[in-house]
Amino acid sequence: MKVPVNITVNGRSYQRDVEPRQLLVHFIRDLGGLTGTKVGCDTSQCGSCTVLLDGVAVKSCSCLAVQADGAAVTTIEGLAEQGTLHPLQEAFWDKHGLQCGFCTPGMILASHELLRHNPDPSDADIRHGLEGNLCRCTGYQNIVRAVRHAADALAEK
C-alpha cells in the first residue's frame, strides 16, 4: 500500500505516492535527475547520502521518505545559488578536497552542518566533525583544508 507524501526538494515540491519502506535517499534519486546524493553503504556508515532536512544534515539512507513528509530537503544540487557556487563548493575545488568525487556531495553537506554549529572550527574540530563521513581517496587532509578555507570565506561574507 502506497502512502502520499509531499516533500520539497531544493525549493520545489514533489507529491508522490511511496511505499512506506522507501528510503529518503531513493525517493530523492528517483525524482529524475537528482542523483548527486550517493549511496555508498547499507549500514549508515559512509555519509555519502548526507542531505539537509529542514536545514539539518541527515544521512538520507537512514530516514524513510514518509518521515520527510512535509519537510524541505536540500541536496548538493540545491546548494549553489543562482549559478554561484556555495563557498564550501568553491573551497573543495580550490583545496583539491576531492578525487573521485563520490563522497563529495555528502562531505560538503556534512561540512555545512559542521560550520553551522561551529563557524570557526580548528582542524581537530573539523576532523572530529567529519567522522561520520568516509572518503577513501583523499586521506581527508585536503578536505580539512577545504572546510577551514570555507569557514574563512564565510566569515568574510
Add this chain to the structure above:
Amino acid sequence: MATRLFGSGIRRREDPRLITGSATYTDDLTLPGMVHAAMLRSPHAHATVGTIDISRAQASPGVLAVYTGKDTSDGLQPMPCAWLVPDADLKVATYPCIATDTVRYVGDIVAVVVAEDPYQAYDALDLIDVEYTALPAVTNPAEAAGDGAPQVHADVDKNQAFHWAVSGGDVDAAFKDAEVVVKERIIQQRLIPNAMEPRAALAEYDQASGDLTLWNTTQNPHILRFLNSVVTGVPEDRARIIAPEVGGGFGSKIPAYPGEFITVFCAKQLGRPVKWNETRSENYQATTHGRDHVQEIELAAKKDGTITGLRCTVWAGMGAYLSTAAPGIPTILHGLMLPACYGIPAIKEDVYGVYTNTTPVEAYRGAGRPEATFMVERMVDRLAGEIGMDPADVRKKNLIPAFDDGHDTVTGLTYDSGDYPTALDKLLSHADYARLRAEQATARKSGRYIGLGLSTYVEMCGLGPSQVAGAIGFQGGLWESAIVRVHPTGKVHVFIGTSPHGQGEETTFAQIVADEIGVGADDVKVIHGDTDTTPMGWGTYGSRTTAVGGAALAKAARKVRDKAKVIAAHLLEAAVEDMEFADGKYSVKGSPDKAKSLAEVALMANVAWNMPANVEAGLEASTFYDPPNFTFPFGAHLAVVEVDKATGQVDLKRYVAIDDCGPQINPVIVEGQVHGGVVQGIGQALWEQAVYDDSGQLVTGSMLDYALPRAGRLPEIEVLSTVTPSPHHPLGVKGIGEAGTIASTVAVYNAVMDALGPLGVETIDMPFTPERVWRAIQQATKGH
C-alpha cells in the same frame, strides 16, 4: 612569455561537475524500460548445491525473470584469468559466473532476479529456496596449502594454484657466510579495498542489431570489452563499454566480474535495459580483496649492517577463484622488487598461490609491491635491532648510490634512475631525526613509549614494454594510446585509452597538451572511458596512466606540433628548418613577430584552402606508445607514534613522506595522491582487516565491522619531494598513485615496534588494535 602549465597546481577541470552533483556515475543512469537485477549469493563458504526452487520468486510482484546457473551455462562462458604467469605450474580452476553444483565462498552467485524495481528484486531473492549441503571450508592460505586441508577445487591438489620462484645471486653462500641472520613471520592481512562507489553495471542490448552498450564501474573498459566478448559472446565490434564517472577503484575495478556479465545476459534475454548495483555488503563479500600473504623471511647480513641476502617463502591467498590479474600480483609485481632500494645481491623467494574459500584476491593499491617493501623494510629494522645500529644508519649503509642511467638487479629488473640517499637525507633533516631520537630517549625515562619508523622504498610503475608483458604471461599489451585532435577554432579534443577515475588526468593531461602545442588548458577536453570513441588502451592501474598514457599523449601532441610547424612555415613563407615553437607560438627563428598561433594553423589545416604540398588536411595525430622499461619511483617515509602501555592504544603523532615521482605535472594533485595513498597504508597498519571465522563467514562484512580510516584519527601528513627524472619517459615522469601505500604500512609498523622495543615485544600481527598491542605488551612483560 607563455607560462608553462607543466608543474603548475591548477584547479582540477573535473571538479565542477563533482561538487555540484551533476556528475553521472553508473548507478545515476536511467534508461526507458530499465529493470533491475539482484544477485542471490551463497551464505556458505563451501557447500554443494542441490535443488534450487525459484517458483515462489518467479511469482513475486514485479519479477520478470529468475535465472540460475543451469539457465546461464550456455550463454555465459566461465570467467577467464588474464595473467597466466609462466613457469609456475598454474592451475586455473573453472570459475562459472553462476555456481551450479558447488559454492566456494560466501558471496558466490547462485541465482539472479530481474524485477521492475530494485526493492521487488530484493524481495524475490528471499523467496528462492536453495538446498545446500555444507562442506568444510578453509580460509588461511598457509593452512590451505597444508596436508589434509579441505579441497576448494577437486582438481587442484593441495589447493595450489601456482608455485612461482625467483632467485638471483648466491643465496646459499650469503646465508652460509652470514654474520647475522634475522627471521620473521609476517601476516599481510587481507584487506577490503572499499572504493566509495560500489560496483554497478547497466546493460542495454538491441536484440535486432545485436548491439550491446554496457556502462560499468571499470578501470579498464577496453579490457572489459574483450573479456565480455569471451564470456557473453557479444563480439567486440558490437559491444560498447562505457566507464562513466567512476568512484574510485584501487584495483578492485580492474577485474571483470560475473555480476556485469550476468547483467548483460539478462539484458540479452529480456530485451530490456538491466541495471545491477551492488550493495556495500555485497561489495564486501564479492568485490575483490587485497594482500592476504603469510610470509616467512630471513635476511642475511654482516655485523657492520651490510645486507647480503634475502630468503623467503610466501603463501598468497587467491580466494576461491583466480581473478582477472590475480596470479601476477604476488609474483611478478612482488618478488621482482625484493632487491629493493638496496640492490640486495642474493634473493630467493618461493611463492605459493593458494585457493581458499574466500573472496577472490586482486590488485589493491600497490599490488604486490607493498607486501615486498614491507618484508624488506621490516627486516632492515630487525637487523638494526640485532646489531645495535640505528635503522637510519643501516639504510644509509645499504642504499644504492645515486644513478641516472640504470641499475640492474639480481631479479632481472633495470631501475631507470634514482637518488635514494638524498631522499633519506632530506627526510631525516626535515624531520630532525636526531632530535626525535633524543626526545624518544627522554620520554622513555618517564615511561612514555614513542617510536620512530622508517621506510625507504623503490617501486615499479608503468609496466611495459609489451614484449615483457608476453614473457610474464600477461594476456594483453602494456602500451598506451592517445589521439590529439585540433578543431578549426583551435580547441582540442584528446582521446585516451586509459580510464582515470579520480586521479585527475582530465587536468594533468590538458596541462601536458597545452604546453606541447600552445593552447590553454581550458581549451583541451580529455575524453576517456568509452570504447566507441577512445582508442584501444589497457586502462588505469599500476600507476601507469601518466607513466605510459602520458608518454603516448606527449608524443601525439609533438606530432601535432611538428605538423603545425610545417603549416605555419608555409603560411609565413618560411623554411620549416627556420621555424621554432616558442612562447606557445609557431614562429620564424629570430623574428618572433612572424608567428602563427595554434588556432590560426588549426583553421587553415581544417579548411585546407592553402596547404603545403603533400601535407594532408586536418590537424590530428595518434600514437601507440610502448615504453622501453618500467619507471621506478622511490622515496623515504617516517612515522612517529606513541603507544599507551596501559591500553595498547597507538597514537600516530606525525607522518613525513618524501616521494620522488620525477617532474610533477601538477604538484597539488601529486600531494593529494600521496595523502590518499599514505592513509590507505596507515589503515592496514592500524585498523583494517578482513576477518573470516573458521566456517568461512566474513565477520567484517560491513562498514560497521571493518575499520576504515576516518578523519579524526590521522595527523597532518607532511609531504615533500625530490625530483629525479626517468631517463626514458618523454616527460621524465614516473607515477605516484601507489607510492604512499607502498611506503606507509611498514613505516607505521616499524614505528610501533620501535616504541615497544624496550618492553621486549618483537612482533604483533597487523592491524595494531589496542587489544593486540596490549596483549603483546602483557605477554612480553608478563604483566609487569
